[in-house]
Amino acid sequence: MEPGHNQRGVVAPLDTPGVVVTDVWRFFGDFPALAGMSFTAPYGQVTALVGPNGAGKTTLLLILASLLKPNRGRAVVAGCDPTVDPAGVRANTGWMPDAFGVYDQLTVREYLQFFGRAYNLDRATVDTRARELLDLVHLAEFTDRPVHVLSRGQKQRLALTRALVHRPRVLLLDEPASGLDPRSRVELRDILRDLAAQGAAVLVSSHILTELEEIADRVVLVAGGRTVGEFAMADLREQAVRPYRVRALDRAPLVSALQDKGIEHSTVNGAVELAQLTSAQAADALAGLVTAGVRVVAFEPLGSDLESMYLAMTEERR
Amino acid sequence: MNASHVWLVIAQEFRIRLRTGRWRWLLGAWLVLLTLFTLLLDLGLHTGYAYVPDNSLRGVPLFGFLMFFILGSMLVISPALTAQTINGDRERGTLATLQVTRLRPAEIATGKLLASWSVGLVALALSIPFAAYAMTQGGINLVRTAAVYGVVALLIGTVCAVSQALSALLARSITSALLSYVVTAALAVGTLIAFGLGLQLTRERVVVEQPYGGSYEYWESRPERVWWLLAPNPFVILADAAPRVPPRVTRSGDLVMVEYYDPLSSIGNEVRRLRQPHGSMYYMGMNEYYDEHGNPVTPPEERPVWPYGLAFSILLGAGSLAVTIRRLHTPSDRLPRGVRVA
Numbered sequence: 001m002e003p004g005h006n007q008r009g010v011v012a013p014l015d016t017p018g019v020v021v022t023d024v025w026r027f028f029g030d031f032p033a034l035a036g037m038s039f040t041a042p043y044g045q046v047t048a049l050v051g052p053n054g055a056g057k058t059t060l061l062l063i064l065a066s067l068l069k070p071n072r073g074r075a076v077v078a079g080c081d082p083t084v085d086p087a088g089v090r091a092n093t094g095w096m097p098d099a100f101g102v103y104d105q106l107t108v109r110e111y112l113q114f115f116g117r118a119y120n121l122d123r124a125t126v127d128t129r130a131r132e133l134l135d136l137v138h139l140a141e142f143t144d145r146p147v148h149v150l151s152r153g154q155k156q157r158l159a160l161t162r163a164l165v166h167r168p169r170v171l172l173l174d175e176p177a178s179g180l181d182p183r184s185r186v187e188l189r190d191i192l193r194d195l196a197a198q199g200a201a202v203l204v205s206s207h208i209l210t211e212l213e214e215i216a217d218r219v220v221l222v223a224g225g226r227t228v229g230e231f232a233m234a235d236l237r238e239q240a241v242r243p244y245r246v247r248a249l250d251r252a253p254l255v256s257a258l259q260d261k262g263i264e265h266s267t268v269n270g271a272v273e274l275a276q277l278t279s280a281q282a283a284d285a286l287a288g289l290v291t292a293g294v295r296v297v298a299f300e301p302l303g304s305d306l307e308s309m310y311l312a313m314t315e316e317r318r
Numbered sequence: 319m320n321a322s323h324v325w326l327v328i329a330q331e332f333r334i335r336l337r338t339g340r341w342r343w344l345l346g347a348w349l350v351l352l353t354l355f356t357l358l359l360d361l362g363l364h365t366g367y368a369y370v371p372d373n374s375l376r377g378v379p380l381f382g383f384l385m386f387f388i389l390g391s392m393l394v395i396s397p398a399l400t401a402q403t404i405n406g407d408r409e410r411g412t413l414a415t416l417q418v419t420r421l422r423p424a425e426i427a428t429g430k431l432l433a434s435w436s437v438g439l440v441a442l443a444l445s446i447p448f449a450a451y452a453m454t455q456g457g458i459n460l461v462r463t464a465a466v467y468g469v470v471a472l473l474i475g476t477v478c479a480v481s482q483a484l485s486a487l488l489a490r491s492i493t494s495a496l497l498s499y500v501v502t503a504a505l506a507v508g509t510l511i512a513f514g515l516g517l518q519l520t521r522e523r524v525v526v527e528q529p530y531g532g533s534y535e536y537w538e539s540r541p542e543r544v545w546w547l548l549a550p551n552p553f554v555i556l557a558d559a560a561p562r563v564p565p566r567v568t569r570s571g572d573l574v575m576v577e578y579y580d581p582l583s584s585i586g587n588e589v590r591r592l593r594q595p596h597g598s599m600y601y602m603g604m605n606e607y608y609d610e611h612g613n614p615v616t617p618p619e620e621r622p623v624w625p626y627g628l629a630f631s632i633l634l635g636a637g638s639l640a641v642t643i644r645r646l647h648t649p650s651d652r653l654p655r656g657v658r659v660a
Contacts, residue, residue: 082649103330162415
């Protein structure tokens with residue numbers, strides 16, 4: 001099946017986002033795991049789903065992956081409603097759960113061949129696709145080794161190839177970076193950025209904020225089963241306020257210059273920290289210090305945009 | 319249902335199972351067990367088993383007891399083949415990734431069932447040399463052997479399907495495995511108990527007026543009302559479905575001697591007798607029939623039990639498969655207690 005076509009052969013309009021979630025509710029017993037979540041994940045971008053444990057991220061991804069029915073509300077994935085047309089969703093969606101098993105007895109090649117065939121790819125296509133993907137995640141040398149010799153991070157990468165085997169247009173990844181070493185994380189970031197650049201809608205859930213900052217174009221903050229905020233990463237960078245650390249050759253002129261300009265500051269461990277500033281305010285402060293003749297050697301933001309935003313958002317809800 | 323998808327699942331199940339390597343030991347142990355049983359049974363029949371009228375028919379009881387043993391063993395083995403196929407995969411975290419592929423629930427369920435069933439059939443096939451040995455001992459033909467093997471093969475499938483449905487219904491694999499054995503025991507032993515208890519409830523008081531005044535009374539069981547409780551029993555199905563070996567009838571003057579020496583036919587005849595209308599007294603499974611005074615009568619209508627039992631087994635198996643398919647259907651609406659999708 002061509003991407004863009006759902007099960008009934010209807011062409012999904014490409015200008016609609018890859019994932020549209022509208023007021024989705026899901027109860028487990030009386031407990032609302034999702035309580036009216038809404039957001040969109042457009043094609044060509046990486047959207048990060050960020051929230052504390054129990055915010056409903058995994059439940060939402062299960063609904064998008066056509067495994068769970070929402071009790072209320074509607075989700076559209078790759079132009080198909082997972083409740084009505086799960087086959088259409090599955091043909092165009094790659095899903096990687098946070099906890100998963102692999103068939104330990106199979107070799108890496110057999111593992112991918114099996115899933116390729118299960119996604120209706122013919123044998124020849126599966127073989128080429130398997131080679132491509134194993135090269136992509138640097139597992140080519142393990143092609144004929146059994147899956148059980150792989151480390152946790154390598155299994156994670158193998159699971160990513162499984163999710164990609166049928167060239168999905170929408171990629172749903174639940175905590176993909178957990179268990180990955182720093183190098184693998186950088187590689188994962190590059191892979192996801194490439195996929196988005198090729199036009200896929202990538203939805204990544206995580207609570208490891210620092211890395212999402214480098215991956216994501218958009219951020220959806222969720223808590224308590226609800227969407228708390230939806231931002232473009234670029235806007236977030238501008239709006240986010242955070243502390244800055246300043247170091248100068250001599251501390252005295254720095255402190256007096258700050259006092260002159262009325263910039264709130266404190267001294268922590270011998271370094272001077274400026275209170276919450278936006279990017280624009282920080283730039284002005286630095287320019288002011290330099291023109292005042294303070295010999296600044298370091299001016300660095302503390303924490304990340306996303307982290308401060310996340311903390312602020314979850315603070316409000318308490 | 320797409321046949322290539324089913325094949326894909328079957329092949330996958332086989333690869334996963336065979337590579338664990340445990341099957342070699344299990345099949346080896348099974349062969350040792352079969353050899354021991356056949357050897358001892360054969361020796362026992364040699365030392366003068368009362369059933370065997372002459373040595374040329376020794377294969378008949380040998381085959382009959384052997385098949386009962388094989389069926390009993392398969393009832394023990396079969397639940398283990400499928401009792402964890404669904405919830406075991408769920409516990410290992412490999413089920414959800416399968417469900418999001420293009421494989422349909424029916425294809426996954428059927429593929430897994432066929433794979434387990436064929437493992438059971440391989441175990442059954444290993445017993446063929448022993449049945450063949452019984453055939454060389456006389457009295458058993460190929461049709462009888464084929465019919466009996468066909469019934470055992472089908473019963474293995476039923477037990478596999480029931481165990482699989484339980485593994486789809488229950489969250490924990492240990493619970494479903496245990497319950498599979500309970501169901502098998504209910505079929506093999508529970509039906510006998512139910513029949514025994516049911517028979518007591520059919521007892522009726524019969525009052526006989528005596529021609530010279532006065533009367534006496536007695537209690538009479540009516541097995542024709544509860545025979546069906548025995549029909550689902552796998553051993554009854556096997557025994558009754560096996561083509562009959564006629565008893566040996568010898569005559570000297572007015573004395574007719576009927577010797578039964580086939581355990582399968584004996585049980586089959588007995589359950590058919592339970593179905594006979596009230597008041598008839600017939601010896602079943604013979605070419606000639608006599609009433610209680612020894613006068614020849616026209617043979618009664620044979621009322622086989624096995625078609626009911628076999629139909630029950632097939633329905634049970636098909637129903638179980640349907641339950642499994644239903645439980646594998648996604649997106650799921652309600653989740654059973656303790657089940658995580660992924």
